[in-house]
Amino acid sequence: MAKITKPLTDAQCVAAKAKQSRYELFDGDGLIFRVNPSGTKTWRYRYKNHNGTPIITIGDYPAVTLTMARDKRREFESMLANGIDPKEQIELQLTKKENAHSLEKITRAWHAELTLKGAWGDDTALKTMRKFENHLFPLIGHKPIDNIEPQDIAQAITAIDDKGINRVARDLKAHLVRIFSYAIQKGYVKHNPAREMDGLLIAKKKKHYPQLKHDRLPEFFHRIDLYQRGAPITRLCTLLALHVFSRSSEIRFARWTEIDFDRQQWVIPASREAVEGVRYSDRGAKMAEEHLVPLSPQAIAILRQIQQYSGNYENVFPGRDDPKKFISENTVNKALQRMGYDTETDVCGHGFRGMACSALIQSKLYSEDAVERQMSHKERNEVRGAYTHMAEFLEERRSMMNWWSDYLDQNRQEHTTPHDYGLIIKERLNGVKIVPFPKVAS
Numbered sequence: 001m002a003k004i005t006k007p008l009t010d011a012q013c014v015a016a017k018a019k020q021s022r023y024e025l026f027d028g029d030g031l032i033f034r035v036n037p038s039g040t041k042t043w044r045y046r047y048k049n050h051n052g053t054p055i056i057t058i059g060d061y062p063a064v065t066l067t068m069a070r071d072k073r074r075e076f077e078s079m080l081a082n083g084i085d086p087k088e089q090i091e092l093q094l095t096k097k098e099n100a101h102s103l104e105k106i107t108r109a110w111h112a113e114l115t116l117k118g119a120w121g122d123d124t125a126l127k128t129m130r131k132f133e134n135h136l137f138p139l140i141g142h143k144p145i146d147n148i149e150p151q152d153i154a155q156a157i158t159a160i161d162d163k164g165i166n167r168v169a170r171d172l173k174a175h176l177v178r179i180f181s182y183a184i185q186k187g188y189v190k191h192n193p194a195r196e197m198d199g200l201l202i203a204k205k206k207k208h209y210p211q212l213k214h215d216r217l218p219e220f221f222h223r224i225d226l227y228q229r230g231a232p233i234t235r236l237c238t239l240l241a242l243h244v245f246s247r248s249s250e251i252r253f254a255r256w257t258e259i260d261f262d263r264q265q266w267v268i269p270a271s272r273e274a275v276e277g278v279r280y281s282d283r284g285a286k287m288a289e290e291h292l293v294p295l296s297p298q299a300i301a302i303l304r305q306i307q308q309y310s311g312n313y314e315n316v317f318p319g320r321d322d323p324k325k326f327i328s329e330n331t332v333n334k335a336l337q338r339m340g341y342d343t344e345t346d347v348c349g350h351g352f353r354g355m356a357c358s359a360l361i362q363s364k365l366y367s368e369d370a371v372e373r374q375m376s377h378k379e380r381n382e383v384r385g386a387y388t389h390m391a392e393f394l395e396e397r398r399s400m401m402n403w404w405s406d407y408l409d410q411n412r413q414e415h416t417t418p419h420d421y422g423l424i425i426k427e428r429l430n431g432v433k434i435v436p437f438p439k440v441a442s
Contacts, residue, residue: 016041030073033069101145107137211354212351214418215415223339223340227335243302243401246268247376253315278326296404356375
């Protein structure tokens with residue numbers, strides 16, 4: 001027969017005296033009254049779970065009375081009846097009070113987990129965290145995550161947008177939805193206040209980079225032929241950028257190992273080995289997937305000239321003072337400025353992409369789908385994405401890159417419109433039908 005524990009009385013608690021060794025009195029159902037040699041009297045609660053018999057310290061007597069201790073026992077019993085471990089719950093609440101579950105700390109945990117899983121590259125991981133550190137954490141990063149309400153988020157995001165950095169504000173708003181979903185999964189919060197932000201921000205009009213009108217190409221070539229104010233490799237870099245119309249970081253961080261002269265192609269890797277002391281030097285192709293750039297004979301010729309200056313180095317465009325590093329990110333734009341162009345209104349390095357894109361479309365030789373793929377504007381539909389690996393598409397891209405370089409040569413002395421040059425090419429083919437890149441249903 002189980003031993004019946006007689007409940008304690010206030011008189012027994014008062015009368016309990018210290019001894020040489022600590023001892024315990026029992027109130028029943030796990031509530032313990034411990035008397036220490038120092039004379040301190042402490043309430044404790046013991047219960048069973050899958051790990052054994054944890055003990056929770058409730059508090060010292062008489063600050064915690066017998067009645068208060070019994071109330072705590074009932075609270076713990078209620079938790080156990082609902083499948084909640086009392087000690088774990090206390091520890092969770094304690095860490096919240098210590099700000100261990102602030103928005104900043106949860107964000108950093110979410111960020112670290114995604115980074116560990118390889119969800120983004122080092123460059124993206126760094127830029128994402130900097131957005132939080134520079135803009136959001138100073139506003140609400142200190143707040144316990146379970147105390148954050150929709151209006152807190154709205155005020156913070158609006159304040160960031162008011163700085164004139166709409167893109168950053170929109171990125172942070174989107175990340176917060178994911179962070180609160182992560183917090184729900186971890187048991188820190190029960191709802192996602194970031195989902196209540198629909199309509200809070202409207203995307204600002206995307207910046208369009210200035211593009212030189214095609215009828216000014218003869219002027220451009222005249223100016224670049226006379227370009228003497230910088231290093232020869234700078235002039236060649238500008239010409240290569242015009243012919244291949246890749247993104248500036250893709251060109252700037254190019255390595256010779258990526259260039260295949262025999263196959264006449266340049267394979268831009270998804271990412272590159274980072275160079276110490278050079279920000280973003282691990283950047284590869286924009287969409288984090290290998291991107292193939294067919295090289296026209298003109299582009300090959302330019303690269304051969306570049307080899308005379310940097311062929312003994314790993315980098316196609318090595319730094320002037322340290323060949324293990326790279327040319328400045330503003331090299332092409334600086335060259336254009338020296339040639340007399342305003343890179344805010346006339347043309348900039350990134351504007352070469354738009355010049356090529358519009359000319360290829362106007363030629364009527366290639367479909368918009370084919371042009372978009374060579375521009376590395378990634379199609380996210382899996383069916384269409386798979387199609388880009390077909391051999392027929394590669395031939396389409398080779399033809400496209402050759403046509404663009406030929407068009408540039410055609411405009412060295414006198415302007416010809418892309419449409420007219422497209423007709424010239426068709427006539428040269430003696431009526432041979434050009435098969436356009438077919439559209440694939442989304």
